[in-house]
Protein backbone atom coordinates (compact mmCIF):
# COMPACT_ATOMS: atom_id res chain seq x y z
CA UNK A 117 0.00 0.00 0.00
CA UNK A 118 1.47 3.35 -1.03
CA UNK A 119 1.86 5.99 1.71
CA UNK A 120 0.46 9.46 1.12
CA UNK A 121 2.98 12.32 0.94
CA UNK A 122 1.75 13.64 4.32
CA UNK A 123 2.00 10.22 5.98
CA UNK A 124 5.52 9.79 4.57
CA UNK A 125 6.58 13.20 5.94
CA UNK A 126 5.08 12.35 9.36
CA UNK A 127 6.73 8.91 9.51
CA UNK A 128 10.11 10.43 8.60
CA UNK A 129 9.66 13.20 11.18
CA UNK A 130 8.89 10.62 13.88
CA UNK A 131 12.08 8.70 13.01
CA UNK A 132 14.32 11.79 13.01
CA UNK A 133 16.15 13.01 16.14
CA UNK A 134 18.00 16.32 16.57
CA UNK A 135 21.77 15.72 16.81
CA UNK A 136 23.86 16.85 19.79
CA UNK A 137 24.94 20.45 20.32
CA UNK A 138 28.47 21.74 19.66
CA UNK A 139 30.06 25.16 20.17
CA UNK A 140 31.57 26.67 17.00
CA UNK A 141 33.14 30.02 16.07
CA UNK A 142 30.54 32.39 14.63
CA UNK A 143 32.30 32.45 11.26
CA UNK A 144 31.84 28.67 10.94
CA UNK A 145 28.18 28.67 11.97
CA UNK A 146 26.51 29.56 8.65
CA UNK A 147 24.04 26.80 7.63
CA UNK A 148 23.92 25.55 11.26
CA UNK A 149 20.91 25.83 13.59
CA UNK A 150 21.17 27.41 17.06
CA UNK A 151 20.88 24.96 19.97
CA UNK A 152 20.93 27.79 22.55
CA UNK A 153 19.70 31.37 22.21
CA UNK A 154 22.38 33.84 21.08
CA UNK A 155 22.39 36.78 23.53
CA UNK A 156 23.96 40.24 23.39
CA UNK A 157 27.18 40.34 25.42
CA UNK A 158 26.67 44.05 26.13
CA UNK A 159 24.25 46.93 25.53
CA UNK A 160 23.82 48.03 21.92
CA UNK A 161 25.10 50.63 21.29
CA UNK A 162 27.77 49.80 23.86
CA UNK A 163 28.22 53.46 24.90
CA UNK A 164 26.44 56.69 24.05
CA UNK A 165 28.00 58.02 20.87
CA UNK A 166 27.74 60.46 17.99
CA UNK A 167 25.84 59.46 14.83
CA UNK A 168 27.70 62.00 12.67
CA UNK A 169 30.96 63.91 12.19
CA UNK A 170 30.40 67.22 14.01
CA UNK A 171 30.62 68.88 17.41
CA UNK A 172 29.40 67.75 20.83
CA UNK A 173 27.94 70.45 23.10
CA UNK A 174 25.42 71.30 25.77
CA UNK A 175 22.16 72.35 24.18
CA UNK A 176 21.66 75.05 26.83
CA UNK A 177 24.82 76.78 25.50
CA UNK A 178 22.98 77.55 22.22
CA UNK A 179 21.35 80.89 22.92
CA UNK A 180 21.59 82.66 19.55
CA UNK A 181 22.28 81.99 15.88
CA UNK A 182 25.01 82.03 14.81
CA UNK A 183 26.47 80.90 18.12
CA UNK A 184 30.24 80.83 18.59
CA UNK A 185 31.70 78.20 20.95
CA UNK A 186 35.43 77.65 21.63
CA UNK A 187 36.71 74.12 20.87
CA UNK A 188 37.98 72.29 23.94
CA UNK A 189 38.97 68.89 22.56
CA UNK A 190 38.61 66.11 20.00
CA UNK A 191 36.94 62.69 20.25
CA UNK A 192 37.77 60.15 17.59
CA UNK A 193 35.92 56.84 17.21
CA UNK A 194 38.69 54.90 18.96
CA UNK A 195 39.69 53.41 22.32
CA UNK A 196 39.75 56.07 25.04
CA UNK A 197 42.13 56.18 28.03
CA UNK A 198 39.33 57.85 29.99
CA UNK A 199 35.77 58.98 29.22
CA UNK A 200 35.94 62.47 27.65
CA UNK A 201 34.58 65.42 29.63
CA UNK A 202 33.08 68.58 28.08
CA UNK A 203 33.84 71.94 29.74
CA UNK A 204 30.71 74.13 30.00
CA UNK A 205 30.40 76.79 27.32
CA UNK A 206 32.61 74.87 24.85
CA UNK A 207 32.22 72.33 22.05
CA UNK A 208 34.31 69.24 21.24
CA UNK A 209 35.10 67.94 17.81
CA UNK A 210 33.55 64.44 17.52
CA UNK A 211 33.60 61.81 14.75
CA UNK A 212 30.90 59.29 13.83
CA UNK A 213 30.87 56.51 16.46
CA UNK A 214 32.96 58.61 18.90
CA UNK A 215 32.02 58.39 22.61
CA UNK A 216 29.84 61.34 23.67
CA UNK A 217 31.71 63.40 26.29
CA UNK A 218 30.06 63.59 29.69
CA UNK A 219 28.18 66.87 30.00
CA UNK A 220 27.31 66.93 26.27
CA UNK A 221 23.70 66.22 25.26
CA UNK A 222 23.63 67.21 21.59
CA UNK A 223 25.75 66.83 18.46
CA UNK A 224 25.70 69.46 15.72
CA UNK A 225 26.65 67.99 12.38
CA UNK A 226 29.54 69.62 10.56
CA UNK A 227 27.32 70.95 7.74
CA UNK A 228 25.48 73.19 10.25
CA UNK A 229 28.70 74.88 11.41
CA UNK A 230 31.49 77.18 10.21
CA UNK A 231 35.00 76.50 11.44
CA UNK A 232 37.14 79.27 12.88
CA UNK A 233 40.68 78.75 14.24
CA UNK A 234 39.97 77.39 17.70
CA UNK A 235 36.19 77.81 17.67
CA UNK A 236 33.07 77.03 15.62
CA UNK A 237 30.02 79.04 14.64
CA UNK A 238 26.80 77.08 14.80
CA UNK A 239 24.75 78.53 11.94
CA UNK A 240 21.59 76.39 11.94
CA UNK A 241 19.20 75.47 14.76
CA UNK A 242 19.38 71.95 16.25
CA UNK A 243 17.06 70.35 18.78
CA UNK A 244 18.33 68.88 22.07
CA UNK A 245 19.58 65.28 21.75
CA UNK A 246 20.13 65.54 18.01
CA UNK A 247 22.43 62.96 16.32
CA UNK A 248 23.12 60.93 19.43
CA UNK A 249 22.94 57.13 19.62
CA UNK A 250 22.14 56.38 23.29
CA UNK A 251 23.69 53.35 25.04
CA UNK A 252 21.26 50.39 24.99
CA UNK A 253 18.97 52.11 22.45
CA UNK A 254 18.71 48.92 20.37
CA UNK A 255 18.96 46.26 23.07
CA UNK A 256 20.28 45.53 26.56
CA UNK A 257 23.09 43.16 27.60
CA UNK A 258 21.74 39.59 27.80
CA UNK A 259 18.79 40.11 25.50
CA UNK A 260 18.12 37.40 22.91
CA UNK A 261 19.27 38.29 19.39
CA UNK A 262 18.34 34.91 17.84
CA UNK A 263 16.19 32.11 19.29
CA UNK A 264 16.88 28.38 19.54
CA UNK A 265 16.06 26.76 16.19
CA UNK A 266 17.20 29.74 14.10
CA UNK A 267 19.10 28.82 10.94
CA UNK A 268 22.31 30.86 10.88
CA UNK A 269 22.38 32.68 7.55
CA UNK A 270 24.91 35.26 6.34
CA UNK A 271 22.31 37.89 7.39
CA UNK A 272 22.62 36.80 11.04
CA UNK A 273 26.42 37.07 11.25
CA UNK A 274 26.65 40.87 11.57
CA UNK A 275 23.93 41.24 14.26
CA UNK A 276 25.67 38.57 16.35
CA UNK A 277 29.21 39.88 15.78
CA UNK A 278 28.14 43.42 16.68
CA UNK A 279 26.70 42.09 19.96
CA UNK A 280 30.07 40.54 20.87
CA UNK A 281 29.04 36.94 20.10
CA UNK A 282 32.21 35.09 19.10
CA UNK A 283 30.93 31.53 19.20
CA UNK A 284 27.52 29.90 19.27
CA UNK A 285 25.99 26.61 20.31
CA UNK A 286 24.58 24.81 17.26
CA UNK A 287 23.37 21.32 16.45
CA UNK A 288 26.04 19.14 14.86
CA UNK A 289 25.25 19.08 11.11
CA UNK A 290 24.50 15.51 10.00
CA UNK A 291 27.38 13.51 8.56
CA UNK A 292 26.08 12.10 5.28
CA UNK A 293 27.38 9.28 3.09
CA UNK A 294 26.10 8.97 -0.48
CA UNK A 295 26.02 5.57 -2.15
CA UNK A 296 25.36 5.16 -5.85
CA UNK A 297 24.40 1.75 -7.22
CA UNK A 298 24.07 0.19 -10.65
CA UNK A 299 26.63 -1.61 -12.81
CA UNK A 300 25.71 0.63 -15.75
CA UNK A 301 26.87 3.73 -13.84
CA UNK A 302 30.35 5.15 -14.44
CA UNK A 303 31.48 7.59 -11.77
CA UNK A 304 35.26 7.63 -12.19
CA UNK A 305 35.36 9.45 -15.52
CA UNK A 306 36.47 6.36 -17.46
CA UNK A 307 35.34 5.86 -21.08
CA UNK A 308 31.72 4.74 -21.39
CA UNK A 309 31.17 1.30 -22.85
CA UNK A 310 28.02 0.19 -24.64
CA UNK A 311 25.20 0.04 -22.06
CA UNK A 312 26.89 2.42 -19.62
CA UNK A 313 25.90 5.97 -18.58
CA UNK A 314 27.68 8.61 -16.49
CA UNK A 315 26.77 9.04 -12.84
CA UNK A 316 24.47 12.05 -12.46
CA UNK A 317 22.94 11.24 -9.05
CA UNK A 318 26.25 11.30 -7.15
CA UNK A 319 27.19 14.78 -8.44
CA UNK A 320 23.64 16.16 -8.02
CA UNK A 321 23.38 14.91 -4.42
CA UNK A 322 26.85 16.20 -3.52
CA UNK A 323 26.08 19.60 -5.08
CA UNK A 324 22.76 20.05 -3.23
CA UNK A 325 24.22 18.92 0.09
CA UNK A 326 27.18 21.24 -0.34
CA UNK A 327 24.83 24.15 -1.10
CA UNK A 328 23.18 23.45 2.30
CA UNK A 329 26.58 23.55 4.03
CA UNK A 330 26.75 19.75 4.50
CA UNK A 331 29.13 18.29 1.91
CA UNK A 332 28.94 14.47 2.02
CA UNK A 333 31.66 12.56 3.85
CA UNK A 334 32.04 10.53 0.67
CA UNK A 335 30.24 9.48 -2.51
CA UNK A 336 30.85 5.79 -3.01
CA UNK A 337 29.84 3.55 -5.88
CA UNK A 338 28.51 0.11 -4.96
CA UNK A 339 28.41 -2.80 -7.44
CA UNK A 340 25.04 -4.51 -8.05
CA UNK A 341 25.70 -7.33 -5.65
CA UNK A 342 23.87 -8.22 -2.47
CA UNK A 343 26.95 -8.69 -0.23
CA UNK A 344 28.58 -5.49 -1.56
CA UNK A 345 25.37 -3.56 -0.87
CA UNK A 346 25.20 -4.93 2.68
CA UNK A 347 28.87 -4.13 3.36
CA UNK A 348 28.55 -0.63 1.93
CA UNK A 349 25.45 0.07 4.04
CA UNK A 350 27.17 -1.30 7.18
CA UNK A 351 30.19 0.98 6.64
CA UNK A 352 27.98 3.97 5.81
CA UNK A 353 25.85 3.50 8.96
CA UNK A 354 29.06 3.28 11.01
CA UNK A 355 30.32 6.64 9.72
CA UNK A 356 27.20 8.70 9.06
CA UNK A 357 24.06 10.06 10.69
CA UNK A 358 22.28 9.80 7.34
CA UNK A 359 22.87 7.51 4.37
CA UNK A 360 21.57 8.46 0.93
CA UNK A 361 21.63 5.63 -1.55
CA UNK A 362 20.28 5.93 -5.06
CA UNK A 363 18.97 3.09 -7.18
CA UNK A 364 18.20 -0.48 -6.24
CA UNK A 365 14.89 0.05 -4.42
CA UNK A 366 12.42 -1.17 -7.04
CA UNK A 367 11.51 -4.73 -7.99
CA UNK A 368 14.36 -5.42 -10.43
CA UNK A 369 16.63 -8.46 -10.16
CA UNK A 370 19.45 -6.31 -8.76
CA UNK A 371 17.42 -4.08 -6.41
CA UNK A 372 19.17 -5.04 -3.17
CA UNK A 373 18.89 -1.95 -0.96
CA UNK A 374 15.74 -2.76 1.11
CA UNK A 375 16.78 -6.40 1.72
CA UNK A 376 20.36 -5.38 2.59
CA UNK A 377 19.10 -2.68 4.98
CA UNK A 378 16.94 -5.24 6.78
CA UNK A 379 19.78 -7.73 6.86
CA UNK A 380 21.95 -5.30 8.81
CA UNK A 381 19.18 -4.64 11.33
CA UNK A 382 17.63 -1.43 9.99
CA UNK A 383 13.93 -0.92 10.67
CA UNK A 384 11.73 -0.01 7.68
CA UNK A 385 10.11 3.40 8.18
CA UNK A 386 8.31 3.39 4.84
CA UNK A 387 8.55 2.00 1.34
CA UNK A 388 6.66 3.52 -1.62
CA UNK A 389 4.87 6.84 -1.65
CA UNK A 390 1.85 7.82 -3.75
CA UNK A 391 3.77 10.30 -5.88
CA UNK A 392 5.25 10.74 -9.33
CA UNK A 393 8.16 10.80 -9.73
CA UNK A 394 9.84 9.12 -6.78
CA UNK A 395 7.29 6.42 -5.95
CA UNK A 396 9.63 3.61 -4.78
CA UNK A 397 11.24 5.73 -2.00
CA UNK A 398 12.54 3.47 0.81
CA UNK A 399 13.35 4.86 4.27
CA UNK A 400 14.84 2.90 7.17
CA UNK A 401 16.31 3.70 10.57
CA UNK A 402 19.01 2.09 12.70
CA UNK A 403 20.00 3.43 16.13
CA UNK A 404 18.77 6.93 15.30
CA UNK A 405 20.55 6.98 11.93
CA UNK A 406 18.49 7.24 8.75
CA UNK A 407 18.77 5.57 5.38
CA UNK A 408 17.00 7.15 2.41
CA UNK A 409 16.92 4.61 -0.39
CA UNK A 410 16.25 7.02 -3.25
CA UNK A 411 14.87 5.50 -6.45
CA UNK A 412 17.57 5.68 -9.12
CA UNK A 413 15.92 7.82 -11.78
CA UNK A 414 17.59 11.25 -11.45
CA UNK A 415 14.24 13.14 -11.44
CA UNK A 416 13.09 10.94 -8.60
CA UNK A 417 16.33 11.59 -6.66
CA UNK A 418 15.78 15.34 -7.00
CA UNK A 419 12.18 15.28 -5.75
CA UNK A 420 12.83 12.96 -2.83
CA UNK A 421 15.89 14.97 -1.84
CA UNK A 422 14.04 18.30 -1.83
CA UNK A 423 10.83 17.06 -0.20
CA UNK A 424 11.91 14.42 2.34
CA UNK A 425 15.69 14.43 2.81
CA UNK A 426 15.89 18.19 3.18
CA UNK A 427 13.25 18.29 5.91
CA UNK A 428 14.94 15.40 7.76
CA UNK A 429 18.29 17.22 7.60
CA UNK A 430 16.74 20.39 9.03
CA UNK A 431 15.07 18.41 11.79
CA UNK A 432 18.40 16.69 12.67
CA UNK A 433 19.81 20.19 12.88
CA UNK A 434 17.07 21.12 15.34
CA UNK A 435 14.87 23.21 13.08
CA UNK A 436 11.19 22.92 12.28
CA UNK A 437 11.32 22.85 8.45
CA UNK A 438 9.86 25.93 6.76
CA UNK A 439 6.40 25.76 5.19
CA UNK A 440 7.66 25.75 1.62
CA UNK A 441 4.22 24.92 0.30
CA UNK A 442 2.64 28.15 1.48
CA UNK A 443 3.68 29.77 -1.83
CA UNK A 444 0.94 29.96 -4.44
CA UNK A 445 0.96 30.63 -8.18
CA UNK A 446 -1.56 30.75 -11.01
CA UNK A 447 -1.01 28.11 -13.70
CA UNK A 448 -0.18 29.62 -17.07
CA UNK A 449 0.55 27.99 -20.44
CA UNK A 450 -0.19 24.29 -20.99
CA UNK A 451 -2.64 22.71 -18.54
CA UNK A 452 -1.10 20.28 -16.05
CA UNK A 453 -2.74 16.87 -15.98
CA UNK A 454 -2.99 15.49 -12.43
CA UNK A 455 -2.55 11.81 -11.58
CA UNK A 456 -5.77 10.18 -10.29
CA UNK A 457 -4.15 8.47 -7.28
CA UNK A 458 -0.75 10.15 -6.77
CA UNK A 459 0.72 13.58 -6.11
CA UNK A 460 2.67 14.88 -9.10
CA UNK A 461 5.82 16.97 -8.70
CA UNK A 462 6.30 19.19 -11.73
CA UNK A 463 9.35 21.26 -12.67
CA UNK A 464 8.61 24.66 -14.15
CA UNK A 465 9.16 28.38 -14.25
CA UNK A 466 7.81 30.91 -11.77
CA UNK A 467 7.56 34.49 -12.94
CA UNK A 468 5.96 37.64 -11.61
CA UNK A 469 3.81 40.11 -13.52
CA UNK A 470 4.43 43.85 -13.18
CA UNK A 471 1.49 44.07 -10.77
CA UNK A 472 3.02 41.39 -8.53
CA UNK A 473 1.06 38.30 -9.53
CA UNK A 474 2.89 34.98 -9.54
CA UNK A 475 2.56 32.53 -12.43
CA UNK A 476 3.78 28.94 -12.82
CA UNK A 477 4.42 27.42 -16.22
CA UNK A 478 5.22 23.70 -16.43
CA UNK A 479 8.17 22.73 -18.63
CA UNK A 480 8.32 19.79 -21.06
CA UNK A 481 10.41 16.68 -20.37
CA UNK A 482 8.95 15.79 -16.96
CA UNK A 483 9.76 12.06 -17.11
CA UNK A 484 11.87 10.96 -14.17
CA UNK A 485 14.87 9.92 -16.30
CA UNK A 486 14.93 13.40 -17.91
CA UNK A 487 16.58 16.36 -16.22
CA UNK A 488 17.30 18.75 -19.11
CA UNK A 489 14.57 21.16 -18.05
CA UNK A 490 16.49 21.90 -14.82
CA UNK A 491 18.57 24.25 -16.96
CA UNK A 492 15.45 26.53 -17.02
CA UNK A 493 13.34 25.42 -14.06
CA UNK A 494 13.29 27.57 -10.93
CA UNK A 495 10.36 25.91 -9.14
CA UNK A 496 8.87 22.57 -8.22
CA UNK A 497 5.06 22.52 -8.07
CA UNK A 498 2.93 20.06 -6.17
CA UNK A 499 -0.10 18.83 -8.12
CA UNK A 500 -2.64 17.12 -5.84
CA UNK A 501 -4.09 13.83 -7.01
CA UNK A 502 -7.42 14.18 -8.81
CA UNK A 503 -8.91 14.51 -12.25
CA UNK A 504 -9.25 18.26 -12.78
CA UNK A 505 -6.31 20.26 -14.14
CA UNK A 506 -5.39 22.83 -11.45
CA UNK A 507 -5.75 26.57 -12.09
CA UNK A 508 -3.31 27.34 -9.26
CA UNK A 509 -0.52 25.40 -7.55
CA UNK A 510 1.64 25.41 -4.43
CA UNK A 511 5.35 25.52 -5.20
CA UNK A 512 8.84 25.75 -3.79
CA UNK A 513 11.95 27.29 -5.35
CA UNK A 514 14.70 25.06 -6.77
Ligand SMILES: Nc1nc2c(c(=O)[nH]1)N[C@H]1C(S)=C(S)[C@@H](COP(=O)(O)OP(=O)(O)OC[C@H]3O[C@@H](n4cnc5c(N)ncnc54)[C@H](O)[C@@H]3O)O[C@H]1N2
Nearest residue numbers: 296298301315316317318363364365366371411412413416
Ligand atom coordinates in the same frame (compact mmCIF):
# COMPACT_ATOMS: atom_id res chain seq x y z
N1 LIG B 1 8.36 -3.37 -12.65
C1 LIG B 1 8.62 -2.18 -12.14
N2 LIG B 1 9.64 -1.48 -12.61
C2 LIG B 1 9.92 -0.28 -12.13
C3 LIG B 1 9.09 0.28 -11.12
C4 LIG B 1 8.03 -0.50 -10.63
O1 LIG B 1 7.28 -0.09 -9.73
N3 LIG B 1 7.82 -1.73 -11.16
N4 LIG B 1 9.34 1.53 -10.67
C5 LIG B 1 10.00 2.41 -11.60
C6 LIG B 1 10.32 3.63 -10.97
S1 LIG B 1 9.04 4.69 -10.69
C7 LIG B 1 11.59 3.99 -10.68
S2 LIG B 1 11.93 5.54 -10.03
C8 LIG B 1 12.71 3.09 -10.87
C9 LIG B 1 13.47 3.01 -9.55
O2 LIG B 1 14.25 1.93 -9.58
P1 LIG B 1 15.53 1.71 -8.70
O3 LIG B 1 15.58 2.59 -7.53
O4 LIG B 1 15.63 0.29 -8.45
O5 LIG B 1 16.66 2.29 -9.62
P2 LIG B 1 17.52 1.57 -10.71
O6 LIG B 1 16.74 0.52 -11.36
O7 LIG B 1 18.79 1.19 -10.09
O8 LIG B 1 17.72 2.79 -11.68
C10 LIG B 1 16.64 3.43 -12.29
C11 LIG B 1 17.16 4.29 -13.44
O9 LIG B 1 17.99 5.30 -12.93
C12 LIG B 1 19.29 5.25 -13.53
N5 LIG B 1 20.30 5.58 -12.53
C13 LIG B 1 20.51 4.90 -11.39
N6 LIG B 1 21.53 5.44 -10.72
C14 LIG B 1 21.98 6.47 -11.45
C15 LIG B 1 23.02 7.41 -11.29
N7 LIG B 1 23.83 7.39 -10.21
N8 LIG B 1 23.20 8.35 -12.23
C16 LIG B 1 22.40 8.37 -13.33
N9 LIG B 1 21.38 7.51 -13.54
C17 LIG B 1 21.17 6.57 -12.62
C18 LIG B 1 19.43 3.82 -14.00
O10 LIG B 1 20.35 3.71 -15.02
C19 LIG B 1 18.01 3.48 -14.41
O11 LIG B 1 17.76 3.96 -15.70
O12 LIG B 1 12.29 1.82 -11.24
C20 LIG B 1 11.23 1.78 -12.22
N10 LIG B 1 10.98 0.44 -12.61
Ligand code: MOO
Nearest residue numbers: 393394395416484
Ligand atom coordinates in the same frame (compact mmCIF):
# COMPACT_ATOMS: atom_id res chain seq x y z
O1 MOO C 1 8.93 7.20 -9.46
MO1 MOO C 1 9.90 6.84 -10.81
O2 MOO C 1 10.81 8.22 -10.25
O3 MOO C 1 8.66 7.85 -11.73
O4 MOO C 1 10.57 6.86 -12.36
